[in-house]
Amino acid sequence: MKTILTAAFVQETNRYCPGVSSRQNFIDYTAYNGKEEILRGYKDRRSDFGAMIRYFSGRENYDLIPIIAWIAAPGPVVEQSVWQMVCDTLLEAIKNTPKVDGILLSLHGAMVTENSEDGEGDLLEVLRRQVGDTVPIITSLDLHANITRKMLANADAFFPCEYYPHTDDYDAGLRAADCMRRTLEGQITPVMRCCKLDMVLPYMPHAHPAFAPLLAEAQSLRGKGNLIDVSICHGFFPADIYEQGVAVLAVADKDADLAQKTADVLGEKVFAARRDLRRTFLTPKEGVRQALQSESFPVVLADVADNPGAGASSDGTELLRKMIEMDVQDAVVATIFDPETVAKAEEAGVGNEVEIDLGGKVVPQITGGPIRCKAYVKMLTDGKYRNRDIMNTGRIVNTGKTALLKIGGIYVIVASVRVQCYDLEVYRSVGIRPEDMKILVVKSTIHYRTSFGNVASAMLDVEAPALAPQCPEAMPLAHSRRPIYPLDDI
Ligand SMILES: [Zn+2]
Numbered sequence: 001m002k003t004i005l006t007a008a009f010v011q012e013t014n015r016y017c018p019g020v021s022s023r024q025n026f027i028d029y030t031a032y033n034g035k036e037e038i039l040r041g042y043k044d045r046r047s048d049f050g051a052m053i054r055y056f057s058g059r060e061n062y063d064l065i066p067i068i069a070w071i072a073a074p075g076p077v078v079e080q081s082v083w084q085m086v087c088d089t090l091l092e093a094i095k096n097t098p099k100v101d102g103i104l105l106s107l108h109g110a111m112v113t114e115n116s117e118d119g120e121g122d123l124l125e126v127l128r129r130q131v132g133d134t135v136p137i138i139t140s141l142d143l144h145a146n147i148t149r150k151m152l153a154n155a156d157a158f159f160p161c162e163y164y165p166h167t168d169d170y171d172a173g174l175r176a177a178d179c180m181r182r183t184l185e186g187q188i189t190p191v192m193r194c195c196k197l198d199m200v201l202p203y204m205p206h207a208h209p210a211f212a213p214l215l216a217e218a219q220s221l222r223g224k225g226n227l228i229d230v231s232i233c234h235g236f237f238p239a240d241i242y243e244q245g246v247a248v249l250a251v252a253d254k255d256a257d258l259a260q261k262t263a264d265v266l267g268e269k270v271f272a273a274r275r276d277l278r279r280t281f282l283t284p285k286e287g288v289r290q291a292l293q294s295e296s297f298p299v300v301l302a303d304v305a306d307n308p309g310a311g312a313s314s315d316g317t318e319l320l321r322k323m324i325e326m327d328v329q330d331a332v333v334a335t336i337f338d339p340e341t342v343a344k345a346e347e348a349g350v351g352n353e354v355e356i357d358l359g360g361k362v363v364p365q366i367t368g369g370p371i372r373c374k375a376y377v378k379m380l381t382d383g384k385y386r387n388r389d390i391m392n393t394g395r396i397v398n399t400g401k402t403a404l405l406k407i408g409g410i411y412v413i414v415a416s417v418r419v420q421c422y423d424l425e426v427y428r429s430v431g432i433r434p435e436d437m438k439i440l441v442v443k444s445t446i447h448y449r450t451s452f453g454n455v456a457s458a459m460l461d462v463e464a465p466a467l468a469p470q471c472p473e474a475m476p477l478a479h480s481r482r483p484i485y486p487l488d489d490i
Pocket of ligand 1: 142143144166
């Protein structure tokens with residue numbers, strides 16, 4: 001019988017978000033402790049960690065023991081005590097297990113804590129020290145991982161998801177689990193090498209014409225000869241760490257030279273494409289005008305830079321302000337983070353009008369400040385709904401106490417918990433049929449495209465001032481090594 005300890009510890013850090021990602025932020029999202037809670041929580045959940053559990057469930061000769069699964073929405077740096085608690089829990093589990101044969105983790109790769117730029121590297125280092133060099137440590141990652149030297153030195157193989165939207169994190173979990181099984185059965189000895197590039201990528205959908213061929217090449221190499229896996233991590237520039245940036249990873253069976261050469265050759269191609277790996281965006285005014293000129297509906301206006309999934313405040317008001325000014329009808333906005341306004345709506349009650357200062361409170365100097373207006377309270381809910389489309393299917397999203405307000409012809413979903421909504425259920429959960437609307441506003445960068453693509457006649461990316469600007473040049477990136485493209489023209 002082989003014993004594998006498994007855990008998930010995930011948070012993507014936007015260093016420019018004020019505050020810390022606290023214990024409560026994890027509890028609001030996912031905080032399962034111990035085998036029973038984790039198995040119950042991941043029963044119908046399609047994710048990388050769910051894939052690992054499913055891969056080994058019922059498999060003879062394996063005992064996969066889930067220890068802890070703590071996940072927070074992207075946001076500010078992680079409170080050190082949370083990192084320490086997860087680390088201590090894992091160390092204790094290792095000590096209490098007579099023989100640990102493998103450690104299989106679901107991590108993100110862009111976690112900054114209060115004390116460290118490298119949350120994952122620190123964790124892997126502690127675990128490696130505890131179990132020694134002969135126990136494989138294998139990890140799934142997010143596409144937006146910033147791969148550091150410490151991470152590389154303390155793990156046997158990384159398996160990042162590779163699509164953006166991340167519709168394939170389940171597959172990344174399966175790739176990691178399969179590698180673990182084959183390693184423990186003596187079929188392979190994975191060695192990983194990395195080609196780290198001096199470039200940071202803007203948020204880049206995998207289908208971008210300049211990126212798609214690079215991804216196709218990585219995928220075509222996988223499984224060829226002694227190559228187990230080849231992948232491209234985009235990095236996450238809002239984490240702003242010294243070692244941030246794009247990295248090409250190659251995992252080979254025993255052959256370190258092959259892994260390094262493969263990563264280097266593909267890495268050179270990615271770097272050569274850097275000037276083409278750029279994107280452009282509409283202003284709020286341009287976006288609203290284009291949407292209104294459309295011949296078929298609904299049109300999606302994605303407020304891409306105010307995406308709480310990249311750590312933004314999700315309370316930016318510029319796009320909504322423009323829509324009110326232009327007297328837009330039959331539109332719905334999801335979601336504006338503003339617990340204060342939800343409380344006011346609750347106090348006023350359903351069916352009444354209320355005077356509000358909506359949104360723009362977290363970083364008013366950036367996002368445009370609150371909109372003072374009268375709103376009609378249409379509905380109040382507990383903010384819970386279940387994702388139905390193919391991204392994170394089955395996950396219960398919790399926007400906290402939530403109010404559906406109507407301002408002129410525009411419905412606005414106001415939330416008390418900051419979380420990225422990328423499934424059309426966010427509208428249906430407050431009784432709105434997205435198909436009946438002319439304009440659907442969502443605060444999401446790329447993830448919304450799978451679900452919204454099912455009903456939208458067009459999806460327009462609008463950039464208003466917010467905490468997750470789309471181009472790296474718009475952020476200070478004070479901690480990054482230099483020179484780095486596009487901050488430096490190399
Ligand atoms: Zn990501």
